[in-house]
Amino acid sequence: MLSIESLKSVFETSAVGCLIIYPDAPRFTIAYANEAYLNILNTHLPDILGKSVIASADPDFVNKLTYILQHQKAADESCYPILDDKGQVAFIVTSVQQDHLVPQKQTTAIFDDQSANILESITDAFFAVDQHWCVTYWNKEAEKVMQMPRHGIIGKNLWELFPDAVNLAYYKEYHMAMLEKIPRHFEIYYPIYAIWMEVSVYPSNNGISVFFKDIGHRVEAEKQLKEAKQNYKNLFNLSPLPMCVYDMDTLRYLDVNEAAIVHYGYSHEEFMNMTLNDIRPNTGFDELAYILKNEVIPGEIHTKITTHQKKNGELIMVETRGNCIEFGDHKARLVAKIDVTKTIAAEEAVKRSEQYFKALIQSGSELIAIIDAEGHYSYINSSTNSILGIDPESYLGKSPFKFIHPDDIPTVKEQMELIATKKRIKVSPFRFCTSDQEYRWLEAVVTDMRDDPAVGGLVTNSRDVTRRIEYEIKLKESINRFNLVSKATSDAIFDFDAQLDVLYWGDGFRENFGHTPGESLQYSDWATKIHPEEKERVLAEHDLCKQNKEKRLDTKYRFRCADGTYKVVLQKCSLIYDEDGTLLRMLGSLQNITETVNYIKAIEAQNILLNEISWTQSHIVRAPLARLIGLLALVHTEELGSANHEVFTHIQLSAAELDQVTTEIIKKTEALDKA
Incomplete structure (x- = not known):
């Protein structure tokens, strides 16, 4: 930028007496005189600086100065102008001559x-x-x-x-x-x-x-200066960022680069007839003037994000970065404009996502924490309040082992060492101290995110499993009692945990069916051991019982043994529900009634055989007997000798007795059928 200081560096070492004058007609104030000039006049710079040159100049010299202002070119070799970037006279230089200043x-x-x-x-x-x-x-x-x-x-x-x-x-x-x-x-x-x-x-x-x-x-310096100016013009005109120069007093555009023309849609001529207000729909002139007066500091880059409007009406968010410059005779600002519409939209989306994620983290039931490289908590969410009754700030900077039960520390440390070779590990349940110095059971998953600069530590996701652990302890005690009971009976005792979908078997399953004692299966696995012909019926009976909240269920079906054969069982069980009617457990036994069923089948077969005998006696034997009685009745009408008469009497009595016996057999057979 052309200034009196830059001119001093050119003329101060010259042996030719040179006087530099401001073009402020009609005064023509002295701006600078070099050492040669001062020596020739035998004077000092403070004595002439700021004074008018007219007082000691002849009319011809004044005419030369006026000519230079009017034509922007030299009056002669001893008096010539220094022009600015716009071709306007910035300074006038005169060489010492005998005609006016030099004797x-x-x-x-x-x-x-x-x-x-x-x-x-x-x-x-x-x-x-x-x-x-x-x-x-x-x-x-x-x-x-x-x-x-x-x-x-x-x-x-x-x-x-x-x-x-x-x-x-x-x-x-x-x-x-x-x-x-x-x-x-x-x-x-x-x-x-x-x-x-x-x-x-x-x-x-x-x-x-x-x-x-x-x-x-x-x-060489001027060459470099020229190149620098050209580089500046190239940086301005060829910059991929929209750039402009505007007058700080009128806010009118003085220049815009090609990127601004393309981005905003206005031509260069249109821009030159516009002010900043024309692209800032939400900012008035007074507001812009206030910003320039109170926020813009000369020599410092001022950054602001505001709304601009393109020629097509599209609103965009723009980050402006500007600095004060002299542009010809204008107090101006050079401003780069960065369209941050998509960036702000992306940041807002990320912000909403972070807020959503933070809300999930803070309101979730899991205790989420970050352990730094020193093994101390660097972050912990607010779930500590609801789970442990302790403010999360109380944990920061402290080791998690300070809160773990001493008996569980060795196991936790051993499992934590696995993180050196694995990205994620699961830590088995351990006891963690609460605000009232009691312990809750926690189960944790640890993820190594030390290579992530945003985290820089181990992320632990812990959840309270106290209820589950206590239930498992009670269940273990129940199973022990269950095993004792199963040893005292020949029946196959079972315990079905509906919450865990686990079916525990007692020793009777090995003795009766060949299955391993203590083997645990899911409900669906047990169903596969029911005979295919009876499976649908038995499952329907179970479902109906649970649907009606019945507390007892007795049913009979064939159960598959370990060797693939089937035995007939009588299932008797009790069902336990919670206060909401949800099934918790089903305790019962499978009684092997195969021999009883076979015995009943044998008796039923004997009864069939007896019925056949009875029918034979009552029908087949009775028919000839009836004929015999009829014949005796015919014979009885004729005269018999005394000897024959006695024989006949005996035959008749025998037939009557045989008929009575047959009648008794029929009655007993009918009674057996009714039974």
């Missing part, structure tokens, strides 16, 4: 001792020639720059000494100064010496005086 005697080629001392002490190279181009003076700096001692120069013709310069601008410029009596100022590259020179030529009645110096470093 005539300062530029003559007649060098007295005082002049010689000055010319030898200045940092610029200097030489003088008379009207015949003979060198009359050659100072030490000229010897150094041109690498030619003065004793070989003085009195000789300049163009004979430097014939190669005849074809360069030196020749033309020096002759113009000699003939037209006009100072000349130019920069030239001298290929013989491979250096850039800044040359100032001042004519006099005796010839010309020439100040020159090596400006290679300045040319």
Whole structure:
């Protein structure tokens, strides 16, 4: 950026007296004078700085200043403008001339001792020639720059000494100064010496005086400055981020890059007729002015997120990053605009997810904690209040082993060592201290997340299993009693835990059916041992019993033995429900009634055989007996001798007795059938 400080660095070492003037007509204030100028006038910078140059200038010089302001170009070689990026006059530079500020005697080629001392002490190279181009003076700096001692120069013709310069601008410029009596100022590259020179030529009645110096470093600096400016323009115009420059007073756009044109949809011409308010629908001019006045600090990058509107009406969230700059004669701000609409939406989604996750974690029934590399709690959720009655803050920075029951510590440590080779382990139930110094049973799953920078530790998910452990202890005691009872009877005793879906068998199952004592099965496994022809009926009876909340169930079916054969069993069991009517347990026995059933079948077979005998006696035997009785009745009507009559009487009595016996057999058979 062009400033008086940057100009000082250019002119402060020049042997030519230079005066820098602000273009603030009609005053034309002195902004700077270099050391050569001050030495020539025998004055000091504070004595002239800030004063008007008009007071000591002739009308021709004032006309030159006015001409420069009107035309933005040099009035002559001794008075020329310095233009800014917009082509406007930023400063006016005038070289010392005898016509207005420099006395005539300062530029003559007649060098007295005082002049010689000055010319030898200045940092610029200097030489003088008379009207015949003979060198009359050659100072030490000229010897150094041109690498030619003065004793070989003085009195000789300049163009004979430097014939190669005849074809360069030196020749033309020096002759113009000699003939037209006009100072000349130019920069030239001298290929013989491979250096850039800044040359100032001042004519006099005796010839010309020439100040020159090596400006290679300045040319290189200007080249770098030019490249830097071009790089800046490239950074601005080719940046993938939308960028703009706006006037801080009017908020009007001064420039926008291609990315801004593409992103917002406005052309460059449209932007140049717009202000910041045109793309900020929710921000008024007063609010923007307040932000610029109270929040924006010159020299510091100011960042803000606001809502912008594209040409198509789409609203976007934009993060603006800007800094104050001078843009021509404007106090301006350079602003980069980053569209963060999707980023903010993603962050909001993550935030909602985190809040949801946090709510799940904090309100969940599990105790979730993180153990850091030192083995201390670095995080623990609020479930400690409901599970253990202790505030989570009380655990932070402490070892979990401080709260584990001493008898359980060795087992827990042994299992925790497995995390060195496994990503996740399960820790068997252990006792953990509560607020009232009692213990609750916890069961934990530990996940190694030490390689995750967001966690950096072991994550433990613990749940309270006190009720389950206590139930298992009671169940174990019940099983022990169950085993004692099963040994005292030949029946197969069983205990079905409906909550765990586990069926425990007693010793009677081995003696009666060949199954291993103590073997535990699920309810569905037991059902597979029911004979296929009876399975549907038996299961339906169980379901109906549970549905009606009946406390007793007796049923008979065939049960498969370990060797694949079946035995007939009589199942008798009691059902236990909770207060809600949910089945908890079913205790009972399977009585092997195979022999009883077989005995009954044998008796039934005998009864069938007896019925057949009875039928035979009552039907087959009775028929001939009936015929015999009938014949006797016929015989009885005829006359018999006394001897035959006695025989007949005996036959008749026997037939009557046989008929009575047959009648008794029929009655008993009928009674047996009824039984």
